[in-house]
Every structure is written in structure tokens, then in C-alpha cells.
Amino acid sequence: MPAKYFIIIAAFLLFYPSWALSGTTNRVPPGEPQKLFPLFEEHYLAGAALSYEESSAAMDSFLAQGEALLLSIERSALSYLPEKLDKLRLLEIKICGRASAEKRFAAKALTFIYKARRRMLHLSRTWPGDNTPVRDALYRTLSGGRLASEEVLVRLDDLMLSPLIMLGEGKSLTPAAVVQGIKVHSGDVLISGGGGLVSLLIARGNARPGKYSHSAIIYVDDETGEARVLSSFPFRGTVKMSLAEYLERSNYSAILLRPASYVPALREDPLLPHKAASFIWHKAESAPASYDHEMNWNDDKRFFPEEMILTAYNSVGISLWAEREAPMPPVLIRWFDSLGLSGHTFLPPSYLEYDSHFVPIAEWINKEALGDERLTFAVMDALLHSAAMGAEVGYSYDEVPLALLAKTWSVLAGYRGRQPSVPDGLSPFEALRIRTLSEKVIPVLREDTRRVAHWFKEENGRNVNYLELRKIAEKALQGRKNDLEGYFKTYEAEIVEYLR
Numbered sequence: 001m002p003a004k005y006f007i008i009i010a011a012f013l014l015f016y017p018s019w020a021l022s023g024t025t026n027r028v029p030p031g032e033p034q035k036l037f038p039l040f041e042e043h044y045l046a047g048a049a050l051s052y053e054e055s056s057a058a059m060d061s062f063l064a065q066g067e068a069l070l071l072s073i074e075r076s077a078l079s080y081l082p083e084k085l086d087k088l089r090l091l092e093i094k095i096c097g098r099a100s101a102e103k104r105f106a107a108k109a110l111t112f113i114y115k116a117r118r119r120m121l122h123l124s125r126t127w128p129g130d131n132t133p134v135r136d137a138l139y140r141t142l143s144g145g146r147l148a149s150e151e152v153l154v155r156l157d158d159l160m161l162s163p164l165i166m167l168g169e170g171k172s173l174t175p176a177a178v179v180q181g182i183k184v185h186s187g188d189v190l191i192s193g194g195g196g197l198v199s200l201l202i203a204r205g206n207a208r209p210g211k212y213s214h215s216a217i218i219y220v221d222d223e224t225g226e227a228r229v230l231s232s233f234p235f236r237g238t239v240k241m242s243l244a245e246y247l248e249r250s251n252y253s254a255i256l257l258r259p260a261s262y263v264p265a266l267r268e269d270p271l272l273p274h275k276a277a278s279f280i281w282h283k284a285e286s287a288p289a290s291y292d293h294e295m296n297w298n299d300d301k302r303f304f305p306e307e308m309i310l311t312a313y314n315s316v317g318i319s320l321w322a323e324r325e326a327p328m329p330p331v332l333i334r335w336f337d338s339l340g341l342s343g344h345t346f347l348p349p350s351y352l353e354y355d356s357h358f359v360p361i362a363e364w365i366n367k368e369a370l371g372d373e374r375l376t377f378a379v380m381d382a383l384l385h386s387a388a389m390g391a392e393v394g395y396s397y398d399e400v401p402l403a404l405l406a407k408t409w410s411v412l413a414g415y416r417g418r419q420p421s422v423p424d425g426l427s428p429f430e431a432l433r434i435r436t437l438s439e440k441v442i443p444v445l446r447e448d449t450r451r452v453a454h455w456f457k458e459e460n461g462r463n464v465n466y467l468e469l470r471k472i473a474e475k476a477l478q479g480r481k482n483d484l485e486g487y488f489k490t491y492e493a494e495i496v497e498y499l500r
Contacts (some may be wrong), residue, residue, distance in 0.1 A: 036093050036144055037467040040151060043097030055098065059105045062095045066112055070119055078127065082137035088116060089144040096148035100155040110161075113149045117142055118168050118360065125262065125356040129322055139208045139354060146211065147466060153367050154374065154463050161367050163252060167360040170258035174274035175220040177227035179243045182256070182362055184227055186220035187273020189257045189309055189358065191349040192250035193373060196233075197438040198339070202346045204377065205332050205384045210350020211377075212255070216246060217309050219277040230281060232308055238284040252366040253373065257358040265318055272316045280312035306347035313357075320357060321347045335387040339437075340430035374466055375453070379445045382473035383437070383488075392489040393441075395432035441488045448476035 047055050069091060073084045092113055099109035120141060127134050153159060164181065172185040191212040199213035216231035229246040232238050247254060259266060259273040266272055306321070313320050352358060383391075452472045453464045464472065477488075 035090075036147060037151075037465040039090065039093045040097040040100075040148060040465060043094045044101050044155075047098040047101030052102065052104075055102050055105070059095070059098055059102075059108060062091065062098065063108060063112055066091055066095065066116065070116060074119075074123060078131065078134065081127070082133045085120075085134075085137035085141045088120075089141040092116065092141075092145045093148050096152045100152050103156050103159055106152055106156055106159055109152060110149055113145045114165060114167060117145055121354070121360060122168075124354070125260065129356070135354075142354065143208070143210070150370060150374070151465055153365070153370055157463075159367075161365065163364055163366065165363045165365060167255075167363055170359040170361055171261045172258055172273065173270040174277075175222040175225065177220050177225050179227050180247065184218050184220070184243065184256065185258060185273065186218060186222070186227075187259055187275075187277045188218040188361070189259075189352060190216045190218065190229065190246065190250075191255050191257065191352055192216070192246070193253035194250035197434055197442075198341065199349075200376070200380050201336070201339070201341070201384070202348055203350060204380045205336070205387075206346065206348050208348070208351070209381070210348055210353070212253075212349045212353070214250060215306050215309055215349040215352065217277055217280060217312055218243070219281040220274070222274070228281075230277075230284060230308065238308070240284070247364060251369050251373075252364045253369065254364045255353060256361040256363075257352060257355075258361050259318075260357060260359045263318070263357055265316070269316075272318065276312040276316045276318070279315040280308055283311075306349060309352075310347060318357065320355060321351055322355075332384065332387055335391075335393070338393055338430065339433050340427060371463070374469060375446055375450055376442075378466065378469040378473040379442055379449060379476075381470050382445070382477050383441070385474065386477055386488075393433040393437060394486050394489060395429070395436045396486065436487050441484055444480060444484070445473060445476050448480065449473045452476070 047058070050058065066088070069084065069088050073081065073088065076084055095109045095112060099105040120138060124138055127138075129135065153161065172187075174186040176183050176185045178184075192214045193212055194214060196213075203210050203213040214231070216229045218227060218229055220227045227243060228240050229243055230238065230240055231246070241249075261267070261270070269275075310320055353360065449469065449472050452475075453469060456464045456468070456472075
């Protein structure tokens with residue numbers, strides 16, 4: 001290696017040590033005890049042991065209990081809601097467990113899950129936003145129902161399912177267009193999967209881990225009737241595309257959300273969503289913004305996707321993301337820092353699914369890609385748990401000179417009005433850590449986890465559930481400790497303790 005590279009690396013080591021995050025002895029619990037999948041498996045086995053007639057009677061009984069519970073929740077006093085919502089969550093797990101043992105019950109089970117989700121979101125608009133026990137219980141119920149329904153889809157390989165699920169109706173007076181077989185309105189919001197590493201980290205590494213890692217806003221021209229999707233992407237900045245292009249980019253995993261007509265501001269001016277979309281559309285046209293890796297929503301010259309939506313609706317006096325929480329557990333903040341995610345107050349896209357300003361209209365489900373998506377989430381969760389116990393992200397010193405050169409070239413490109421190749425706000429060393437995770441650590445762990453999951457299916461006659469998949473990913477990380485040394489520094493004793 002040329003001498004000048006050694007000088008650069010020496011200076012780098014002095015001011016930017018590669019292991020900037022020292023190991024910690026803090027023990028952070030992995031989260032709420034996982035009771036969902038053991039209960040799911042219990043009812044899967046119970047259903048498999050019964051005749052069709054017995055299973056049908058049991059399913060009808062569970063569904064009747066569910067209907068009664070929904071009615072009880074609707075009439076419940078606020079103080080009883082957490083307990084009743086948790087009962088609903090457990091009942092949904094039982095229903096889906098039984099359905100996974102008998103394909104003929106899957107439609108009934110999924111219909112109930114979607115109905116319960118719509119009902120809970122509708123009722124929750126009247127629940128106080130500052131009542132943490134109720135909001136936490138609502139999150140547990142909605143996320144638990146989603147996990148259970150997706151487990152049915154994964155377990156029943158040959159189940160036929162429409163890729164577009166209608167979740168409800170939302171009145172809107174803003175300009176509209178029919179695209180991809182669905183009517184969209186100006187100001188509608190999309191939250192989706194298929195985000196990059198940083199988006200996935202934010203989706204999973206917060207107080208309420210979610211499924212969706214990207215977002216966008218829809219603008220419908222009131223003269224031409226053309227609908228376009230506006231979002232922001234690393235290396236591209238603000239991007240305008242068709243709904244079909246957006247769905248393809250998100251691997252057809254997305255939810256369409258519509259501003260709720262009962263929001264007081266919309267009662268006074270029903271066109272506010274269109275005004276919000278128009279504001280951000282024309283702003284992007286007049287001064288295309290680069291991608292804001294720092295996620296500073298006070299800087300309107302650079303946007304990350306959620307900041308774009310926040311800015312759009314702020315312009316008409318509607319404040320979104322009332323719960324702007326730091327990542328959970330707190331020790332992850334230092335790990336996020338090492339990847340350039342400064343600020344520590346993020347806007348997770350999945351939070352909009354539970355935001356009372358919106359009603360869910362439709363959901364695109366890519367059943368074929370669901371298994372691969374769960375694999376990525378399992379590996380990501382394993383990495384985040386390891387990070388909470390002190391794991392650190394590193395990189396190869398040999399790549400530092402090229403990273404410095406790439407950042408310099410990127411800055412010069414920005415001055416010339418081009419999109420930077422290294423996003424603004426991201427140092428070359430933070431970019432190296434992100435590249436290490438996305439190109440060297442995660443692919444290896446995904447392949448190891450996939451191989452064991454395939455063996456599990458051959459041995460047990462079924463796909464692994466998500467809890468089992470996550471444990472496989474955690475063991476894969478432990479087993480790769482030596483291979484990944486220098487890229488991802490783990491602490492074996494702490495990981496082993498967690499796995500016990």
C-alpha cells in the first residue's frame with residue numbers, strides 16, 4: 001500500500017477510531033416476553049388433532065368470542081382497555097393458529113383479523129393520545145394480529161390470496177385518480193417495505209418495532225388528473241414516480257392511508273390534504289432536495305421520506321408523529337450514532353399506521369416475498385439485540401482511502417448541482433459501517449439463517465415461525481463471530497446468556 005495511504009489511515013485512527021463504541025456491560029431485556037408463537041403452535045397442534053367438524057365448531061366459537069370482545073372494547077371504560085386489548089391479541093393468535101392447521105378456515109381467520117384492525121383503529125381516534133398503557137396495548141394488539149395473520153400466510157404455502165386487501169373507506173374531496181385498480185386522492189400517504197438498511201434499522205430499532213420502512217405522499221394534479229408519488233431515496237434525493245413504480249420498488253408490500261375526514265382541521269377545509277401535497281410537490285419542483293441522512297426535519301433543503309410528509313402537513317397546520325420516540329433500548333443510541341443517525345428522535349413510518357389522523361384504505365401483500373421479508377427482519381432484530389449488548393460495527397481499513405475519495409467526489413458533485421453519491425450528512429466512516437452491514441454482515445447471516453430454516457422445514461414438515469427464525473439468526477450471528485471479526489464485534493458471553 002502506498003505510504004500516503006498509511007498517513008491517511010494513521011490520521012483516521014487518531015481522530016476516528018474504528019471501534020468508537022466501547023463494549024458495555026449494560027443488560028437490556030430483549031423486550032416483551034414472546035408468548036405469541038408458543039400459543040400459536042399450541043393451537044396449531046390442537047387444530048391438527050381434531051376432525052374437520054370439531055375444528056369448525058371450535059373456530060366458530062373463537063370467532064363468536066372475538067365478536068363479543070370487539071363489542072365489549074367499544075363499550076369499555078378507558079381503564080379496562082389495556083386488559084381487553086391484550087385478550088383480543090391472544091384470541092387472534094389462537095384463531096390464526098387453528099386456521100394454519102386447516103386451510104379452509106384461513107379466509108374466516110384473516111377476515112376477522114382485518115375487521116378487528118379496522119375497528120381498533122376507528123375506535124382509537126377517541127382514545128387519549130397521552131394514555132401510554134392504552135397506546136401500548138393498541139400497538140401490541142395490532143402488531144400481534146399482523147404477525148399472526150402473516151404466520152398463516154407463510155404456513156399455508158398454497159393458500160390463494162388477493163394481493164390487494166381493502167381495509168376500509170375514507171371520504172375525501174381532494175382530486176382523485178384511479179390507478180392500479182384503486183382510487184387514490186391527493187394527500188394520501190403510502191407506507192411500505194423495501195427500504196434500505198437505515199430505514200430498516202429505524203423500523204425495527206425503536207420502542208414499537210414495525211414492518212414498514214419507507215413512506216411517500218401522493219399528489220394528484222387537479223387539472224390533468226395525473227397521480228404521482230413523491231418520496232426521497234438515498235443517492236437520488238426527491239423522486240417523482242407512478243404508483244406502479246413505487247409498488248414495484250417496495251416489492252408490493254405497502255399500505256395506503258387517507259387523512260381522516262373527522263380530523264377537526266379537515267372539517268373546516270376538506271382540501272387541506274391536497275394543499276399539503278401541492279406544497280411539497282411544488283417545493284420539490286422549484287428546488288430538488290437531496291436525501292437527508294441526518295434526519296433533521298428543521299432543514300428543508302434536504303429530505304428523508306418521513307420529513308417530506310411531516311413538512312407537507314406542517315404547511316397546512318397538521319402535526320403528525322405525535323410520538324417521536326428515541327430508539328429502544330437506549331443503549332442503541334450509540335450504535336445509531338456510529339451509522340450517522342444523529343438526533344435520536346426518528347419518525348418511524350409504521351407509526352402512521354396507528355396515527356388517528358389517517359384511516360387505512362388498502363394493503364398490498366406480496367405473499368411470495370413474505371418469507372424473504374421475515375428473514376431480513378429476523379437478521380435485523382438479531383443484530384439490534386446484539387447491539388444492545390455492546391456489539392460494534394467496524395470496517396476494513398483498506399477501504400478508508402477509497403471512502404475518503406468517494407466522499408470528496410460526492411461533495412464536489414453536490415456543489416455542481418448533482419445528487420451526491422454519499423448522502424449529505426453521512427461521513428465516509430459512517431458510510432463504511434453501513435456498507436459493512438448491508439454488504440458483508442447481513443448477506444452472510446441471511447444465508448446461514450435461510451439454510452437452517454430450510455433444514456427445519458424438512459425435519460418438522462412446516463416453516464419456522466418468526467420467533468424460531470429470530471433465534472436461528474441470533475445463533476448464526478454467534479457462530480459467525482470469528483468470520484465477522486473486524487466487521488461486527490460481538491460479545492459472546494452476553495449473547496450466550498441472552499439465548500439461554
